[in-house]
Amino acid sequence: MTRFTRKHNRIGILTSGGDCAGLNAAIRAVTFRAIEQHGLAVVGINDGTAGLLERPVKQMDLTMKVFAGNYLRMGGTLLGTVNKGDPFAYPMPDGSVKDRSAEAIEGFRTLDLDALIGIGGDGSMRILSRLATQGRIPFIGIPKTIDNDVARTDFAIGYMSAVDVAVDALDRLQPTAASHRRVMVLEVMGRDVGWIAIAAGIAGGADVVLIPEVPVSMAKVAAKLKAVSAQGRNHALVVVAEGVRLPPETDLKADCRSAGGIVADMIAEATGAETRVTVLGHVQRGGSPNAFDRILASSLGAHAADLAARGLSDRIVIWDRGKIVDVPLSSVAGQTRALKLDGTLVETARRMGICLGD
Template sequence: MTKRIAVLTSGGDCAGLNAAIRAVVLHANTIYGWEVIGIEDGTRGVMERPMRVHPLAPSNFDGHMLRRAGTMLGSVSTGDPFAFPSPHGPVDRSEEIVTGLKDLGIDGLIGIGGDGSMQILDKIMQRADLPFVGIPKTIDNDVFGTDTTIGFDTAVTVAVEALDRLHPTAQSHNRVMILEVMGRDAGHIATHAAVAGGADVCLIPEFRYSIDGVVEAIQSVGHHGRRFSLIVVAEATPKSDGTQAMRPRPGGGERYGGIGEWIGDELEKRIGADVRVTTLGHVQRGAEPNAADRVLASALGVHAVDLMAKGKTGRVAVWRNRGVGDVSIEDVVSNKRPVSADDIVVRTALGLGIYLGDVPLAHQP
């Protein structure tokens, strides 16, 4: 009997999502003869009536789609269906999604998302009594059980390109250039970019630091005859007193933002440095996927379909030790993957003399 599966993207967008969708459709259709249904805007597409879904076939994927940034299916990163916002307070709308999935007549779902999306999707699929396989994507690279996630490598590439452009202008004017990059819960983008982009200071949420330490690092560079510095900071890095730099949301609430400006102000006050701050923001999400992300997305998409075919559901397709594997969704949603002191990139940064703050002494070079 021909199977019918659905695929959706959930959470923040990143480079490589279309490559993953393409891999799912091509492998499911050409190898297994399955039908594939695309669900628009994550779970929102089956929450609404009429449902916003459409069939996907190999003919939908020319060469351009492999290269295209974002997601052809759309995505949402707000509105938990188990506590969906309403004028009267949060309401549980998960049953509308369960009903929609059953009405589609699908035999399983492949969801491309981060750990938060995986948790929601797994809970919904258990209620629907339908198989579910996840594919990890996030530029933050903080999903447990996988060496890397879709979108991370491209985001790092964008950050390094920014540092490459800041370097000559910093050198020309003897300035301190601060680059604020994304990193909601972890500093993987910042540490990789700092090493690859030749930064002098890298500040991330995982390690405490002091402005005095940053000042000392900048002055040390000056002692070696260089009159400019490059600093990379992750957006979720707190101020040196432990409080967060936050900005108000137009619709209420707050979001991360402004740590780069805060550090710049402190340096200008302490040493009178000529500081400029660049915040990359969503530029890191919108780039066309590089080769590494295209290969990763394609490999994980193919593997996710194979897991579904073998009946290995409730799993997340992952990349480990230069090959594909899988871990349980329970492990993914129950664990985090922050930057650790024994991370090879951290050790490399320390070996290069990059100031990272108070990294445990046992891991200092």
């Protein structure tokens, strides 16, 4: 566990990577706890690491007055964020990439901060951890991502709100599917993991859920949908993660259709069913955080502020079996947390008769 000595009684905070519901709640919690309990000043760095490259650095003072209004309930991030601004391979106007990490570190130094708190996903944690190590910046991480694939933590900020959006979509698709005797295919985010897809599929009563962790046999999918029809039901719901592992002959990158669109066409060909596809896309990132994400963000943010006040760094705060704890950043940065095929969600899906394509 790395320790540092506070010299300025000022900490910085930034958001990095894709936005999600609950980021403002986490920023609010850090600010409240740091100011009220520890007497620290809090500086918000705008636009993630890209803000550190600006001169002067893009920043704003975070005070209790800033959060007197509606930020707890608001989606997005009041600080702004970037997901293509890796300072170690920064995209330049001429198409080249440049290592600007030294500039980012210099930008941090100009703010006279004792430590930096970063709210990000697995990719952001890898970049921020590397930047902190190179610049000897005391750093504390807070996990956020709708994909829920940050290692060690049971939940990342934004995940459960995204699941709620997907379940609401299934609730709306089911009656129209029944009215028109259709198979409705819902594509959700999940490039590398299927956390959103499988949770939404269970909660939304899906018949088929296709996730990156399980290679898909369209014959198995077709058999499931035919079995549903044989039982007398005139419609079905299929959830597809965008990173689904389709048969080898299917080239997602070369095909102009979405993953959900490809699956819908395959189902129509294999079963003769009329299909429609809905791609949720960035709808899953927006909107107000649900109650759980507000609680999670508040708990993680307050704990992160406590670590900074105690002079502890190279840690990331996590939700572990109902408790907020902190673990070494090195055990999380750059890791991906996929669904376990013997885990609770996969087992529950199978017990409920949901076809996973295998």
